[in-house]
Amino acid sequence: MPRINITFMIGYICALMACDPSSESETEKNDVATQAEENTSISPAPAQAKSTETATLIELPGLGLKGEASDAQVSKLGESTMIQTTTFVVEVHTVTSIDPRDAEAAKEEAISTYDGKEIAVEMLPDGWIISFQNTGSMGTNYFMWARRKIGDKSILCGTTASTPTQQTNAVSFCKSLR
Numbered sequence: 001m002p003r004i005n006i007t008f009m010i011g012y013i014c015a016l017m018a019c020d021p022s023s024e025s026e027t028e029k030n031d032v033a034t035q036a037e038e039n040t041s042i043s044p045a046p047a048q049a050k051s052t053e054t055a056t057l058i059e060l061p062g063l064g065l066k067g068e069a070s071d072a073q074v075s076k077l078g079e080s081t082m083i084q085t086t087t088f089v090v091e092v093h094t095v096t097s098i099d100p101r102d103a104e105a106a107k108e109e110a111i112s113t114y115d116g117k118e119i120a121v122e123m124l125p126d127g128w129i130i131s132f133q134n135t136g137s138m139g140t141n142y143f144m145w146a147r148r149k150i151g152d153k154s155i156l157c158g159t160t161a162s163t164p165t166q167q168t169n170a171v172s173f174c175k176s177l178r
Contacts, residue, residue: 055176058083060092065150068176088159088169092177095147095154103128106145114143126150129171133164142167146174 055068060081073084080093100106103121107130110116116132127148134141144167145158157174161167 060177063092063094063155064153065092065155065177067173067178069173083173085169088161088166088173090157090159090170090173092155092157092174095156099156100145100147102147103130106130106147110143116143124148124175129174131167131171144170144174146171148174148177150177 055070056072057066058069058072058074059066060074060083061076062079063081067083069083069085070087071085075082075084077091080091083090083092100109103123106128107116107119107121110119110130110132114132114134115136116134119130119132122129122131124146127146129144129146131142131144133143139162142161142164143159144161145156147154147156155177157170157177159167159170161170
């Protein structure tokens with residue numbers, strides 16, 4: 001049975017409300033549409049925030065972690081922490097038994113649960129990041145899950161975004177966690 005993660009769906013809804021997809025230029029939109037039509041690989045850009053604002057170090061309550069973000073709102077969602085900015089939304093939580101244990105399991109879940117396409121896996125010294133997209137009833141979605149071992153904490157940081165830029169910015173944030 002597919003796993004449905006409510007916090008990722010809440011994050012997606014918040015991303016739609018908090019992030020302005022109209023900020024993406026028409027050229028960027030056309031490039032993504034053209035690549036999708038040609039069925040070529042769309043990989044996340046190098047992990048670098050697209051914001052012109054200077055990132056500050058923010059604390060994630062209950063997790064004992066910090067990450068770099070500009071103009072962030074941090075809120076608790078049960079056992080998870082949500083970070084909302086004007087350029088991305090992510091959810092971070094301590095790894096549970098239902099979370100993918102490794103990059104291969106995450107890739108399998110992306111395919112079986114979300115019919116994931118354009119899957120990119122990046123191995124990190126302390127974990128992995130998987131990015132993919134799917135098209136469903138809400139249009140094209142851009143997912144990202146990052147599992148990392150930071151100190152004595154195993155965390156999962158993720159997003160369901162409405163644009164590739166939001167996905168890339170979420171990757172940058174998850175990489176900044178310490």
